[in-house]
Amino acid sequence: DGGITQSPKYLFRKEGQNVTLSCEQNLNHDAMYWYRQDPGQGLRLIYYSQIVNDFQKGDIAEGYSVSREKKESFPLTVTSAQKNPTAFYLCASSGQGEYGYTFGSGTRLTVV
């Protein structure tokens, strides 16, 4: 079945560490996105990529980095510069035209 796979489901980070969240899709979608979800704030866009080897900052990119070396993969690194990384992270993808967005099951990141 086609879909988006996010891993791990739960991730714990110590202060000062960088961590990488994985997002893989087999939908042959060109565009991929990372969102952060906090209680009461809705979803906020971190980074997005519309084609391989290209990506743009979203609304809250500070403290995060991404790469898009393959169409299927869009990993997100949460760096030590992100001061409040505890949140639920969602990856999404979309195809051309009318297909809407498909979301993964999310990664919950907690700072310990």
Add this chain to the structure above:
Amino acid sequence: KQEVTQIPAALSVPEGENLVLNCSFTDSAIYNLQWFRQDPGKGLTSLLLIQSSQREQTSGRLNASLDKSSGRSTLYIAASQPGDSATYLCAVLYGNNRLAFGKGNQVVVIP
């Protein structure tokens, strides 16, 4: 900047009643509008996608309408069931393929 508002933020209904969830957006220049369902601690599941040229979409007990000129969409869920308890999110696609979300309608269906 596109802003999406969902009212009410939370509601409870007895089982069997129809649910009506509202979504409004500030910029009518949208490509499409999508309704999602989110269960606690889970990702988003797409329910209905309405293209900007369409007025409504239906899937089973779900019906979503779109009035682009007034910046409104409504999601109807007929004969609600306890399994419908979840948060429902409205999102509009606009501009440079950007998706703007509302904060959601948290629904509890009481058996």
